[in-house]
Amino acid sequence: MFASTTEVTVNGITLRGHQVPGQRKILTLEALEFLAHLHRKFESRRRDLLADRQEVKAKISRGWTPDYPEETRSIREDDTWQVAPLAPGLNYRQVEITGPVDRKMTVNALNSGAMGWMADFEDSSTPAWENVVGGQVNMYDAIRRQIDFTTEAGKRYHLDPDPQDRIPTINVRPRGLHLTEDHVLVDGEPISGSLMDFGLYFFHNAKELISRSRGPYFYLSKLEHYREARWWNDVFCAAQDYLRIDRGTIRATVLMETITAAFQMEEILYELREHAAGLNAGRWDYIFSIIKMFRDRGPEFVLPDRAQVTMTAPMMRAYTDQLVRACHRRGASAIGGMAAQIPNRKDPKAHKAALEKVHEDKLREANDGFDGSWVAHPDLVPIAMEAFGEVLGTCPHQIRTQKRTDVTPDAAALLDVGATEGEITEAGIRLNIDVGIRYMESWLRGTGAAAIHGLMEDAATAEISRSQIWQWIDAGAHARTSEVGDARKVTRAWVQEMVEEVFTELSRTDGDRFDDARDLFVASALAEQFPAFLTVPAYEQCLSATAQRREEPTRAFAEAAA
Structure with a gap:
């Protein structure tokens, strides 16, 4: 029914994307009805949250400076609450590989030796229709260990044999709340890209993952307020109820990618607490957010060339230190940022320099208390594992040992843009x-x-x-x-x-x-x-x-x- 290249509408759901190989097992009527259920329940609130973002930006332009919310002081000062215990497959996260959900990357990520894979429908994936649907096909096949890929030149990629079934734990990153998917309409409105990516993955794979001693795990990107975390938590509850899966089965790691969210780390964990897995230092989007939110506030918020904005800049140190403190205070994992270097075996000098930079970056994160970090290339997995091993030894994480009680939440430090040298x-x-x-x-x-x-x-x-x-x-x-x-x-x-x-x-x-x-x-x-x-x-x-x-x-x- 939904495999045609022409526009089809059933039960208020309109599909108008061209046919993609494998889509028949993904774009089923049952799956799309699940998406429609989520859309009808949560789309109005999503739009309200986007409107709230615009108001916050307008306030900043008028001179308002973000701070820790007074209305949530009791949450921050309450020492008793914790997030849910670490879920199966999320206890040991020292090295996670990240990348788009194309078929070749999927195979390479699962063969990389990393503990986890952030399967990305967001910043590293172009939201072309064939990528959106094809990525879901790849996730479906990967979870069931039936994925391979052959290039036009005849080179075949397939999962390495592993009798102990030790492939990385998959965490899917749906698109952010600001993005829509206009190939799927519900009652004439484009569906949220967030609900599209989350919903299809959850509907088709949640029960299969549970049967394999894992779960439907996610990364949530570009949140700007704790109310957005509350929205996601409600989405999770509704989705689990729909499939009659226990609440708390879903786990989510939130990327701290916006300057406004940096003042609400504990509140975000609190809103998601039965589903929270941790926070991630999404460094590049975080820098972009600072520029975007304070772009019209004058010279004090102007940064130098992007290559000079390193993780040792005072504002970045404040951000990562406070992230580790918030996570470990509440029993959550603190995951470091992306190592963007690409190894180059054809150039030994450049290759060595890239590996050294990654080792230095990951060693800094481990010493700062992070429980794991990201790399973008399989060759960097052993380098990052070595760096974390130097600090953690045989311990899987530092949640109980690196509380960062030396760190005091400091609003001014988060906004000390002018102290960045360059x-x-x-x-x-x-x-x-x-x-x-x-x-x-x-x-x-x-x-x-x-x-x-x-x-x-x-x-x-x-x-x-x-x-x-x-x-x-x-x-x-x-x-x-x-x-x-x-x-x-x-x-x-x-x-x-x-x-x-x-x-x-x-x-x-x-x-x-x-x-x-x-x-x-x-x-x-x-x-x-x-x-x-x-x-x-x-x-x-x-x-x-x-x-x-x-x-x-x-x-x-x-x-x-x-």
């Missing part, structure tokens, strides 16, 4: 332009995680690239040029000149999307009004069902002419 440079602007355009070109072709200049870039780092440029222009910042002692005011005209210069240096191929990528990047970085997210207009213009239909007449005309 400078704005012309080279930094050019790098932001280059990375932003290259990443968006990859995104438009369906690849949401792209290796660029030795680093794994995703939507979060592209957001930093374009938002820094917007803020520097708005603040009238000056950038050091290549001339000794020279600095130049950052203006739209100058940045536009650099965009064209960088663009002409790109290597082009037939069928690439660089023209579209440049236009999208320029529109988000040089617009008078700041777009909240780069990928929202990109999705609406290029990947949505509406956009695909706009292209169909043009494509048909071109094919006829050819």
